[in-house]
Amino acid sequence: MKKLLPLLAMALLAAPSLLKADVEDRLYDFTDAYYLENGVNPALIQGRMQPGPIAVIDTPIFSFQRNVRALLTLPAYDHSAGINYFTVLGGFSAAAFTANPAGREARGIADSFIEYLFPQQGTDPIGLGAFRQSSLLDMRNGYFSNDPLGLWLHVWVNYTTKALTTRAGKKALNEIAKKNGRDFDGTPIIATIGDIDDLFKKGYVTKTTRPDTDPLRYAICPVIEDPTDGGIAPDQFLAQPLKSDGTPVEPAFLTNFQSLQTTGDWE
Numbered sequence: 001m002k003k004l005l006p007l008l009a010m011a012l013l014a015a016p017s018l019l020k021a022d023v024e025d026r027l028y029d030f031t032d033a034y035y036l037e038n039g040v041n042p043a044l045i046q047g048r049m050q051p052g053p054i055a056v057i058d059t060p061i062f063s064f065q066r067n068v069r070a071l072l073t074l075p076a077y078d079h080s081a082g083i084n085y086f087t088v089l090g091g092f093s094a095a096a097f098t099a100n101p102a103g104r105e106a107r108g109i110a111d112s113f114i115e116y117l118f119p120q121q122g123t124d125p126i127g128l129g130a131f132r133q134s135s136l137l138d139m140r141n142g143y144f145s146n147d148p149l150g151l152w153l154h155v156w157v158n159y160t161t162k163a164l165t166t167r168a169g170k171k172a173l174n175e176i177a178k179k180n181g182r183d184f185d186g187t188p189i190i191a192t193i194g195d196i197d198d199l200f201k202k203g204y205v206t207k208t209t210r211p212d213t214d215p216l217r218y219a220i221c222p223v224i225e226d227p228t229d230g231g232i233a234p235d236q237f238l239a240q241p242l243k244s245d246g247t248p249v250e251p252a253f254l255t256n257f258q259s260l261q262t263t264g265d266w267e
Contacts, residue, residue: 022226022227022228022229022230022231022264023061023229023230023231023233024061024062025224025225025226025227025230025231026061026069026070026224026230026231026232026233027069027070027086027087027222027224028058028060028061028062028065028066028067028068028069028070029048029049029055029065029066029068029070029089030042030064030065030066030089030149031063031064031065031066032066033064034064034065034149035149036098036102037102038102038106038148038149039097039098039100039102039103039104039105039106039107040092040096040097040098040103040106040149040151040220041096041097041098044092044093044095044096045089045090045091045092045096045220046090046091046092046215046216047088047090047091048089048090049068049070049087049088049089049090050068051068053071054070054071054072055068055069055070055071055072056068056069056071056235057069069233070087070089070236071233071235071236071237072087072088072236072237072239073085073086073087073224073232073236073237073238073239073257074086074087074088074134074135074221074238074239074240075134075135075238075240075250075253075254075257076115076134076135076136076137076223077134077135077136077137077191077192078136078137078138078139079136079137079138079139079140079192079193080192080193081180081191081192083252083253083256084137084139084223084224085223085224085227085232085238085253085257086137086150086221086222086223086224087221087222088219088220088221089150089220089221089222090219090220091215091216091217091218091219091220092215092217092218092219092220093212093213093214093215093217093218094107094212094213094217094218095212095213096218097110106149106151109146109147109149109151110151110152110153110218111153112141113137113138113139113141113143113147113151113152113153114137114138114152114153114155115135115136115137115138115152115153115154115155115219115221116135116136116137116138116155116156116157116190116196116207117131117135117154117155117156117157118131118132118133118134118135118136118156118157118158118183118190119131119132119156119158120132120184120185121159121185121187125156125158125208126156126208126210126216127156128216131184131241132183132184132185132187132241132249133183133184133189133190133241133249133250134240134241134249134250134253136190136191136192136193136196137152137221137223138193139223140193143223144223144225149220149222150220150221150222150223151218151219151220152218152219152220152221153209153217153218154209154210154216154217154218154219155207155208155209156206156207156208156209157190157196157205157206157207158205158206158208159173159187159204159205160203160204160205160206162203162204163199163203163204163205164187169202169204172199172202172204173187173188173204174188176188176189176190176195176199177189179191180195181250183241183249184241184242184243184249189249189250190205227260228260228264228265228266229264229265230264231260232257232260232261233261234261236261238253238254238257240253240254252267255267
């Protein structure tokens with residue numbers, strides 16, 4: 001019994017830190033040295049996150065982090081419709097990859113992780129201004145272990161005339177809508193890679209990237225690995241597509257975000 005008492009005391013002392021263990025999953029910008037080490041020139045990052053409405057000055061948790069913590073939080077499906085939350089630290093063209101082995105590796109990483117974007121009809125089909133649904137992140141290649149900067153290749157997905165006007169197209173879209181619900185435009189929410197692949201194969205969506213020279217070709221969008229138990233801070237906020245009446249297009253993202261933020265657990 002005497003031997004157990006010190007162990008119990010140690011466990012009780014450790015309990016508060018264990019309860020807050022996932023605070024380490026909060027998202028910060030990276031240091032210049034860490035960007036360079038991982039093949040990206042920080043001087044060529046466009047729109048790099050700065051303190052202001054979408055970020056705050058905060059003490060870094062790890063040495064590779066800059067003292068800028070993200071407040072802006074965005075929702076995304078993963079390849080199999082799982083719920084994820086991420087932020088945007090900046091965008092860049094292919095010129096930002098450093099001219100060394102680290103840069104070549106970084107480009108390979110960025111090209112292997114695709115962030116699918118879904119512009120609203122009638123807006124820029126390769127723009128970032130208005131989305132009909134949340135993004136979809138293809139995380140199948142071991143994202144959390146193989147993508148240290150959270151690099152992504154932007155791919156814009158738009159429905160084709162064939163999908164919207166033909167009998168077969170409308171039938172296919174209705175089947176997906178029954179499964180996933182409908183987006184801001186009234187078209188089906190695309191929630192999995194399987195949805196994209198099937199629609200693309202049938203000619204119902206297009207997939208478009210920007211040129212190598214375009215600063216919106218690539219993005220730095222790290223994902224919160226574990227949003228439970230403090231992974232989402234009390235001052236973070238969620239930006240997601242809204243219907244014309246101001247309600248979320250995809251309510252599950254908001255209800256889970258609020259639950260994680262207030263209780264530390266999923267809804």
